[in-house]
Amino acid sequence: MNINILVKATLAGMLTLITTSVYAEGLYIGAGIGKTSLDAIEDIDALKDFADEIENDPDFTSSSSFEDGENAKKVFLGYEMSDNFALEGGLLDMGDVLNFQLEALDTGGGPIGDVAINTTSSLDGSYLSAIGKISVLGLLSLQGKVGTYMWESESSINIVGNVPGAGAGTGTVSNDGTDVFYGIGVNIAFVTVEYEVYDIEGEDVNYLGASISLGF
Numbered sequence: 760m761n762i763n764i765l766v767k768a769t770l771a772g773m774l775t776l777i778t779t780s781v782y783a784e785g786l787y788i789g790a791g792i793g794k795t796s797l798d799a800i801e802d803i804d805a806l807k808d809f810a811d812e813i814e815n816d817p818d819f820t821s822s823s824s825f826e827d828g829e830n831a832k833k834v835f836l837g838y839e840m841s842d843n844f845a846l847e848g849g850l851l852d853m854g855d856v857l858n859f860q861l862e863a864l865d866t867g868g869g870p871i872g873d874v875a876i877n878t879t880s881s882l883d884g885s886y887l888s889a890i891g892k893i894s895v896l897g898l899l900s901l902q903g904k905v906g907t908y909m910w911e912s913e914s915s916i917n918i919v920g921n922v923p924g925a926g927a928g929t930g931t932v933s934n935d936g937t938d939v940f941y942g943i944g945v946n947i948a949f950v951t952v953e954y955e956v957y958d959i960e961g962e963d964v965n966y967l968g969a970s971i972s973l974g975f
Contacts, residue, residue: 784975785838785839785840785974785975786836786837786838786839786974786975787836787837787838787839787972787973787974787975788834788835788836788837788972788973789834789835789837789970789971789972789973790832790833790834790835790970790971791832791833791834791835791951791953791968791969791970791971792830792831792832792833792968792969792970793830793831793832793833793953793966793967793968793969794829794830794831794966794967794968795829795831795853795854795856795882795964795965795966796964796965796967797856797857797962797963797964797965798962798963798964798965829853829854829855829856829858830854831851831852831853831854831966831968832851832852832854833849833850833851833852833968833970834849834850835847835848835849835850835970835972836848836849837890837972839974842892842894843891843892843893844889844890844891844892845889845890845892846887846888846889846890847887847888847889847890847904847906848885848886848887848888849885849886850883850884850885850886851883851884851885851886851908851966852883853881853882853883853964853966854881854882854883855879855880855881856880856881856882856964857878857879857880857914858878858879859876859877859878859879860876860877860878862875875917876916876917877916877917878914878915878916878917879914879915880912880913880914880915881912881913881914882910882911882912882959882964883910883911884908884909884910884911884935885908885909886906886907886908886909886940887906887907888904888905888906888907888940889904889905889906890902890903890904891903891904892946898947899945899946899947900945900946901943901944901945901946902943902944902945902946902951902953903941903942903943903944904940904941904942904943904944904953904955905939905940905941905942906939906940906941907937907938907939907940908937908938908939908940908957908959909935909936909937910935910936910937910938910957910959911933911934911935912933912934912935912959913931913932913933913934914931914932914933914934915931915932936959936960938957938958938959938960939958940955940956940957940958941955941956942954942955942956942966949971949972949973949974950969950970950971951969951970951971951972952968952969953966953967953968953969953970954966954967955967
């Protein structure tokens, strides 16, 4: 069974508790926006090195762009079991976490020739987490979060020209998995600012954002 379907069904089941007054107290819903970024990844560094090599070569006229993050968005549903502990599940769309483009014209007649590279990677999924909270002077609360992220990714690449070690071609790769994430945050009233790290197959995807939640 697809794990995302299972999580969505769990969230739907939690939502039905809202209609039951016995359990309504402690439930909350919310939404957030943020920005993602990637830690250093070997393959990305190789692309950057190749772009630098081309741009510094007098036989080429080139331009390149690299973005390692995009605006992310999430919606969530949670249950505060006490003032210091909550369970939360939601959907998190990180968008295109990688977008690399390079265009180079070989004006020197070298062995590589004209080159064009365009690659993107998107990431989205659902999560379940446990949250611990500590109140500070009754004005705000500090929180720590740990959980699992059930993700799906799609990467596409289009290469034109004789790129060393890659050749030329077009391809799309889809992948999915379940990995751990953790984070910290500061909550004031119904607004939370948070920083989270998602360990996606050994590579860190960072999320910095803010969310608004409403309780029942």
